[in-house]
Amino acid sequence: MSKAAWIERDKRKRETAKKYAALRAELKAKKDYAGLAKLPRNANPVRVVNRCSMSGRRHGYLRKFGCSRLTFREAALAGLIPGVTKASW
Numbered sequence: 001m002s003k004a005a006w007i008e009r010d011k012r013k014r015e016t017a018k019k020y021a022a023l024r025a026e027l028k029a030k031k032d033y034a035g036l037a038k039l040p041r042n043a044n045p046v047r048v049v050n051r052c053s054m055s056g057r058r059h060g061y062l063r064k065f066g067c068s069r070l071t072f073r074e075a076a077l078a079g080l081i082p083g084v085t086k087a088s089w
Contacts, residue, residue: 002056010049017045 020043027035041047050061052068060069065081076084 002051002058007051007056010051013042013048016040016042017048019043021045 020039024036024039024043027033027039049058050063051058052061052071053066054071054075055068057068057070061067062069062072065072067075072081075081077086
């Protein structure tokens, strides 16, 4: 489980990116790079990190399921994800 502070920091980054999205698009269309540089760093959506919905882990994130590979494996083996079964041959 990741620290609560990291999860909260990511939430703040998402809010900031959403807040400045229209202004960033406008400045990019005008090619006003000086204006873009004056925006907060966290206004750039590239700085937002995908995190596991259950554990908060950022590495090994599976977009389709919204969780990390470790949590996905546990949930799939427990039968909590519909349509996902363990392969055996």
